[in-house]
Amino acid sequence: MFHRPSTLTEALELKSRLKDKGVFLAGGTDLVVGVAKGRLAVEHWIDLSGVPGLSYVREEREELAIGPLATHAMLERSAFAPALAQAARTVGGPAIRNRGTIAGNLGTASPAGDVSVALLALDATLTLVRSQGSRAVPIRDFFVGPGKTRIAPDEMIQEVRIRRPADSAFLKLGKRQSVAIALVSAAAVRQSDGRVAIALGSVAPVPLRAAQTEAHLAIAGLAPDAIREAAGLVSAEVKPIDDHRASADYRRALSGVLVRRLLEQLAAASSNHESAAPV
Amino acid sequence: MIGSTPEATGQAERSWTLSFTVNGQRHELAIHPERTLLEVLREDLHLTGTKGACLEGECGSCIVLVDGVPQNSCLILAPQMEGREVVTIEGLADGTVLDPVQRAFVDNGAVQCGFCTPGVVLSTKALLATNPHPTYDEVRRGLEGNICRCTGYMKVLGAAMAAASAEGPGVADASPEDRPRP
Ligand SMILES: Cc1cc2nc3c(=O)[nH]c(=O)nc-3n(C[C@H](O)[C@H](O)[C@H](O)COP(=O)(O)OP(=O)(O)OC[C@H]3O[C@@H](n4cnc5c(N)ncnc54)[C@H](O)[C@@H]3O)c2cc1C
Ligand code: FES
Ligand code: FES
Numbered sequence: 001m002f003h004r005p006s007t008l009t010e011a012l013e014l015k016s017r018l019k020d021k022g023v024f025l026a027g028g029t030d031l032v033v034g035v036a037k038g039r040l041a042v043e044h045w046i047d048l049s050g051v052p053g054l055s056y057v058r059e060e061r062e063e064l065a066i067g068p069l070a071t072h073a074m075l076e077r078s079a080f081a082p083a084l085a086q087a088a089r090t091v092g093g094p095a096i097r098n099r100g101t102i103a104g105n106l107g108t109a110s111p112a113g114d115v116s117v118a119l120l121a122l123d124a125t126l127t128l129v130r131s132q133g134s135r136a137v138p139i140r141d142f143f144v145g146p147g148k149t150r151i152a153p154d155e156m157i158q159e160v161r162i163r164r165p166a167d168s169a170f171l172k173l174g175k176r177q178s179v180a181i182a183l184v185s186a187a188a189v190r191q192s193d194g195r196v197a198i199a200l201g202s203v204a205p206v207p208l209r210a211a212q213t214e215a216h217l218a219i220a221g222l223a224p225d226a227i228r229e230a231a232g233l234v235s236a237e238v239k240p241i242d243d244h245r246a247s248a249d250y251r252r253a254l255s256g257v258l259v260r261r262l263l264e265q266l267a268a269a270s271s272n273h274e275s276a277a278p279v
Numbered sequence: 280m281i282g283s284t285p286e287a288t289g290q291a292e293r294s295w296t297l298s299f300t301v302n303g304q305r306h307e308l309a310i311h312p313e314r315t316l317l318e319v320l321r322e323d324l325h326l327t328g329t330k331g332a333c334l335e336g337e338c339g340s341c342i343v344l345v346d347g348v349p350q351n352s353c354l355i356l357a358p359q360m361e362g363r364e365v366v367t368i369e370g371l372a373d374g375t376v377l378d379p380v381q382r383a384f385v386d387n388g389a390v391q392c393g394f395c396t397p398g399v400v401l402s403t404k405a406l407l408a409t410n411p412h413p414t415y416d417e418v419r420r421g422l423e424g425n426i427c428r429c430t431g432y433m434k435v436l437g438a439a440m441a442a443a444s445a446e447g448p449g450v451a452d453a454s455p456e457d458r459p460r461p
Contacts, residue, residue: 002295002312004358025356032315032354033335036281045313049359073348093424094402095342095349178423179337 019153027099068103083168087118121187121199143206188262203238222267231260302370328368339425342398368397389438391429
């Protein structure tokens with residue numbers, strides 16, 4: 001059955017009636033492929049394309065509010081948090097970025113979800129809504145396993161919010177430059193209080209925060225020695241597997257290289273910033 | 280249904296009414312709601328210029344413009360196009376006058392088997408609409424979602440660059456020999 005609600009209320013009522021049998025359809029870049037390839041069967045589609053007001057990227061002072069149907073193309077154009085724009089920029093090709101959405105990337109919960117990795121480093125807050133009300137979930141608690149999240153069977157992602165970072169960056173290495181799933185991806189964020197957050201993709205069953213490496217940086221800062229040590233730590237901290245794309249060892253090595261490059265970028269930007277400041 | 284032939288589904292359950300615009304013309308169609316835009320364009324509207332190859336978003340041969348931006352029609356369920364404006368490769372030429380992008384592809388020998396060409400031309404068209412004077416690198420990035428098995432891309436990229444510098448309207452297709460070669 002295909003349902004095309006024209007209001008949010010109607011969409012949520014359908015979902016609370018159908019529960020797991022009802023599947024929200026956003027851009028369809030994961031769902032339609034899954035069905036076409038026979039990996040998944042959908043009993044009830046709940047298409048969100050007829051619900052107005054779900055596609056926005058809005059700066060509200062020091063926060064960015066993102067609607068669930070905001071596309072990668074829209075995220076790519078936002079200068080609010082470079083890591084988010086850079087991550088969105090690496091998703092598929094332009095036509096995929098014009099369809100794929102932020103909520104779809106989170107909902108798919110792939111360990112390789114590029115935008116999900118950037119949002120994890122940015123400590124995004126997700127608003128999950130159902131007919132009876134809404135709740136805020138920190139992204140750290142959101143991913144449970146490949147394809148598994150904390151969204152209840154009657155809930156949908158209503159909004160994603162991030163705070164403005166002092167600086168941030170994202171890097172990904174795939175088998176080629178374009179339309180390639182990440183062998184490893186990584187995002188680093190320097191918050192305004194100086195704290196550095198690091199998240200990686202394709203190195204664990206879910207997008208991973210590198211907590212030990214972050215703890216090291218909190219003490220050691222971004223001096224060249226500290227960055228070298230962080231690269232070593234992150235290689236030990238990730239939990240990749242061997243698959244047809246790359247070996248676990250290669251992914252460990254890559255994790256260290258990407259994190260080192262990201263931290264060097266953040267360090268260079270912050271020292272430029274300091275030397276540019278009036279004395 | 281997604282990926283299956285109209286015979287397989289019998290299109291029996293044409294339970295959905297879709298109203299949308301294709302190449303400037305309004306259509307109201309009775310369809311099975313789980314058909315893709317690609318299937319509806321080709322099988323219901325007989326617009327077979329749009330090609331299907333991978334059916335998983337990887338190759339770009341099914342790209343059409345939806346409200347002016349390129350999207351993979353193999354990933355769109357047709358009911359999602361309610362009220363939208365779709366442009367397919369058939370919508371570019373004005374009678375026998377080719378669109379400047381099509382003209383540039385012909386003139387630059389950028390077409391071999393032609394299977395990827397509709398998607399590549401529409402991606403180029405969309406790129407030039409937002410960025411009329413792209414750099415070579417911007418053209419490469421604009422076409423990164425289009426795979427071509429034949430040309431090795433150099434002619435394609437050359438044609439797209441030529442289209443960007445082409446000025447004025449398309450030229451009548453009647454006697455392409457008369458056209459100056461770049
Ligand atoms: C050729 C190709 C290349 C790709 N390359 C990349 C890449 O490089 N990096 C990358 O990260 N991804 C990539 N993807 C995957 C995909 O494009 C993204 O994950 C995309 O963000 C999914 O969004 P969507 O709107 O298309 O989701 P859909 O397919 O519509 O939905 C995906 C899942 O999210 C759920 N969902 C959607 N909206 C909501 C909501 N509001 N609330 C709750 N659940 C919701 C759906 O029910 C479904 O389970 C690629 C896909 C293709 C086809
Ligand atoms: S057929 Fe749609 S991208 Fe290949
Ligand atoms: S010309 Fe044959 S695929 Fe491009």
